Amino acid sequence: MPSDLVHLYMRIDHLPQIWCPGCGNGVIMHDVAVAIDELIHDEENSINREDIVIVSGIGCSSRAAGYLDFNSIHTTHGRAIAFASGIKMANPKLHVIVLTGDGDCSAIGGNHLIHAARRNLGLTVICFNNDIYGMTGGQYSPTTPNGDRATTAPYGNVDRPFDIANLATGAGASFSARGDVYHARETIDIIKQAIRHKGFSLVDVYSICPTYYGRKNKKGDAVEMLNWQKENLIPTARYYSMSEEDRVGKKIIGILSFNDYPEYTEEYAKIIASCRKARKK
Amino acid sequence: MIGRKKLVIEEAWCKGCGICAAFCPKNVLEIRKEKVTVKDEEECVFCGLCELRCPDYAIYLVNMEE
Ligand SMILES: Cc1ncc(C[n+]2csc(CCOP(=O)(O)OP(=O)(O)O)c2C)c(N)n1
Ligand code: SF4
Ligand code: SF4
Ligand code: SF4
Ligand SMILES: [Mg+2]
Numbered sequence: 001m002p003s004d005l006v007h008l009y010m011r012i013d014h015l016p017q018i019w020c021p022g023c024g025n026g027v028i029m030h031d032v033a034v035a036i037d038e039l040i041h042d043e044e045n046s047i048n049r050e051d052i053v054i055v056s057g058i059g060c061s062s063r064a065a066g067y068l069d070f071n072s073i074h075t076t077h078g079r080a081i082a083f084a085s086g087i088k089m090a091n092p093k094l095h096v097i098v099l100t101g102d103g104d105c106s107a108i109g110g111n112h113l114i115h116a117a118r119r120n121l122g123l124t125v126i127c128f129n130n131d132i133y134g135m136t137g138g139q140y141s142p143t144t145p146n147g148d149r150a151t152t153a154p155y156g157n158v159d160r161p162f163d164i165a166n167l168a169t170g171a172g173a174s175f176s177a178r179g180d181v182y183h184a185r186e187t188i189d190i191i192k193q194a195i196r197h198k199g200f201s202l203v204d205v206y207s208i209c210p211t212y213y214g215r216k217n218k219k220g221d222a223v224e225m226l227n228w229q230k231e232n233l234i235p236t237a238r239y240y241s242m243s244e245e246d247r248v249g250k251k252i253i254g255i256l257s258f259n260d261y262p263e264y265t266e267e268y269a270k271i272i273a274s275c276r277k278a279r280k281k
Numbered sequence: 282m283i284g285r286k287k288l289v290i291e292e293a294w295c296k297g298c299g300i301c302a303a304f305c306p307k308n309v310l311e312i313r314k315e316k317v318t319v320k321d322e323e324e325c326v327f328c329g330l331c332e333l334r335c336p337d338y339a340i341y342l343v344n345m346e347e
Contacts, residue, residue: 005341006341015338021298026337030338181305181334188333221298223298223300226304227303
């Protein structure tokens with residue numbers, strides 16, 4: 001018997017999931033379920049379960065759409081945001097939540113990401129960022145750090161990595177944030193705010209892939225990888241209270257940028273309304 | 282009294298990753314034969330961190346019937 005939350009929001013007959021021992025994906029998927037549960041039960045401003053749509057692409061992480069028991073669609077590699085854009089345009093009242101990997105959303109799907117962000121289309125994109133292509137055996141991805149190893153970078157990665165949260169901000173996203181596996185409670189709160197946000201919101205969640213990224217880079221097991229997150233990923237309030245010196249080598253987690261630029265489907269609806277009005281005259 | 286909650290383990294789902302035990306603030310849990318076990322239930326403060334960080338939903342808290 002799993003917990004009530006798991007019973008309520010996951011397809012129990014598909015569990016236990018097939019992810020490796022200690023894979024971060026299970027924790028992030030749970031964060032999403034807790035965030036949605038808390039929004040559904042928010043007494044002041046609750047959201048409707050039937051209005052939630054989960055969309056994923058292809059990758060270990062993208063399997064989450066199969067486990068979560070909502071209106072959900074598991075699409076093709078790199079195209080989750082494209083499918084999600086269509087769903088949102090067809091029915092703007094839906095909360096369309098994209099669960100995607102670093103490869104899925106910033107390599108093959110990079111164009112969809114930047115243009116949905118540029119338009120400020122009201123999707124919530126949650127990237128399970130493990131710095132690697134997990135599903136296909138550990139090839140480097142656009143977020144693999146320079147110098148790190150992957151099956152396709154046996155002597156070290158020559159590329160410079162994307163910072164997906166900053167990439168989204170640069171492309172025009174009106175909400176961009178970073179979370180991780182270790183700081184689960186903080187990450188749940190960030191995901192809640194991202195879902196509530198009207199425009200395009202992106203949460204880059206640092207995951208762990210002990211099997212490929214961890215092993216190839218001698219980062220230790222899941223516990224050691226989470227210890228690294230504990231020591232080096234610092235929640236906003238604490239980060240801002242630290243001296244420049246203490247911040248060296250650390251990364252901030254929390255909401256990184258935020259504005260209220262007009263949301264795309266609302267602007268689109270205005271065009272439709274003005275054309276209809278003009279025709280009636 | 283805070284003891285209105287109880288720890289539950291779904292052993293069949295545990296993959297023995299050790300995350301819950303490593304980050305339990307009260308050192309309540311340990312891994313034996315690749316499965317989580319409760320070493321010292323008395324010390325548990327029901328913070329729920331093990332439940333939040335278990336990738337496999339194999340450990341969680343339930344409210345006890347009054
Ligand atoms: C069009 C297409 N190209 C390539 C693949 C092979 N493929 C499947 S998953 C994947 C990358 C997965 O990496 P990521 O999105 O980071 O997900 P992860 O497995 O790490 O969670 C690739 C290249 C595919 N399925 N379809
Ligand atoms: S290969 Fe990596 S990302 Fe995929 S399930 Fe295993 S640990 Fe997770
Ligand atoms: S609820 Fe908290 S104190 Fe109790 S076992 Fe879990 S992590 Fe440890
Ligand atoms: S975190 Fe979950 S899967 Fe890992 S050892 Fe603990 S109960 Fe088992
Ligand atoms: Mg990946």
